[in-house]
Amino acid sequence: MENFSEPADWTFPIPIHYGPGRIADLPEIAKRNGMTKPLIVTDRGSENLPFVGELLDRLNAAGLHTSLFAGFSPNPLDHEAEAGKIAFVSGQHDGVIALGGGSGMDGGKAVALLAGCDVPVAEIDYQLPVPKAEHFPPLICVPTTAGTGAETESTAMITDTDRGIKICIAHPDLHPCATILDPGLTIGLPASLTAWTGVDAMVHAIEAYSVPDFHPLCDGAALEALRLIGGALKTAHAEPENINARGAMLVGSCLAGISFIKGLGLVHSISHMVGAVYNTHHGLTNAVMLPPVLRYNEPSLGKKAGEMAHALGYADESFAGLYAGIVETLDSLSIPTGLADLGVEESEVASLAEKAMGDSATDTNPRPISLPEMKDLIRSGLRDNR
Numbered sequence: 001m002e003n004f005s006e007p008a009d010w011t012f013p014i015p016i017h018y019g020p021g022r023i024a025d026l027p028e029i030a031k032r033n034g035m036t037k038p039l040i041v042t043d044r045g046s047e048n049l050p051f052v053g054e055l056l057d058r059l060n061a062a063g064l065h066t067s068l069f070a071g072f073s074p075n076p077l078d079h080e081a082e083a084g085k086i087a088f089v090s091g092q093h094d095g096v097i098a099l100g101g102g103s104g105m106d107g108g109k110a111v112a113l114l115a116g117c118d119v120p121v122a123e124i125d126y127q128l129p130v131p132k133a134e135h136f137p138p139l140i141c142v143p144t145t146a147g148t149g150a151e152t153e154s155t156a157m158i159t160d161t162d163r164g165i166k167i168c169i170a171h172p173d174l175h176p177c178a179t180i181l182d183p184g185l186t187i188g189l190p191a192s193l194t195a196w197t198g199v200d201a202m203v204h205a206i207e208a209y210s211v212p213d214f215h216p217l218c219d220g221a222a223l224e225a226l227r228l229i230g231g232a233l234k235t236a237h238a239e240p241e242n243i244n245a246r247g248a249m250l251v252g253s254c255l256a257g258i259s260f261i262k263g264l265g266l267v268h269s270i271s272h273m274v275g276a277v278y279n280t281h282h283g284l285t286n287a288v289m290l291p292p293v294l295r296y297n298e299p300s301l302g303k304k305a306g307e308m309a310h311a312l313g314y315a316d317e318s319f320a321g322l323y324a325g326i327v328e329t330l331d332s333l334s335i336p337t338g339l340a341d342l343g344v345e346e347s348e349v350a351s352l353a354e355k356a357m358g359d360s361a362t363d364t365n366p367r368p369i370s371l372p373e374m375k376d377l378i379r380s381g382l383r384d385n386r
């Protein structure tokens, strides 16, 4: 594997500053992008991490009058985003630093979106007509897990609490002005979160590559993501301080995030609704649903199954080889074998299926699905699903 201990700067698709220790560059990058009073947005779980306090001190020492909003749940809620916007406006902030795993970054992006669009969260649903935007604040994304991969674009998954569903919010005029990929920030991640977020990144690349659209740019990113993740996930899990494995995972996750501009699939549409109802961890929910969705999609994958197996480094480049390799990986990461282990009840299957049918990721799944098939698929994911 390549050497991931050296810094590098890339400009595709936005300015990306990679390298161990690059978080030290945040004050200068914030200033360069016009921030004088940024708001750091993160999740409640990250609020008391020592490096968050150190980051605040470092930004303030550099003359940036920085505050912290840490009001987001693991599955960010619409009213939390509204509260974040109030904090942004009342504090007269002029930039957002979205910091954290999926929830912290989605929360930060939601605050930036609301700061530029004076409408309720539900009206920024990317499936609705684009709302009028005034002026978006500059947005810097700093992932602290190698999983979400959404640090290069503005989409955020937010729970619409009235409807009990997750919606994808975004605006075509908001793009992060920079992202910092510092693998050092992921060193302290517990083994379970390393596994769950890492599988989320792998699922992003698998689902994006499986979308039937012609999109060589995303497909190239997806296969390279799978190569990096396939080579580093188990090592990052087993050797948490291995900076090379952490770096490969962080870059792989970012590439996987770029690839899913193309779309996602049924793992995500089901996982979004399970997360909205049961508040389960997104990456863990994806990991549990990956085997049954792969089996459902097998007839539509064609040669892509073998190409993904090859990218992941599996010797058997067939669907059976891909499936066996993934199951072995999930087993080695102690991923449970059913949604029931996450608290999902049989009685909720029909409702979850109806909600998942409306998720945008269902539209890009390689194999179409009917409502009865969606119910069967979720039911098949409840127990002993490998």
Ligand SMILES: [Fe+2]
Binding pocket: 148, 200, 204, 268, 282, 286
């Ligand atoms: Fe995801």
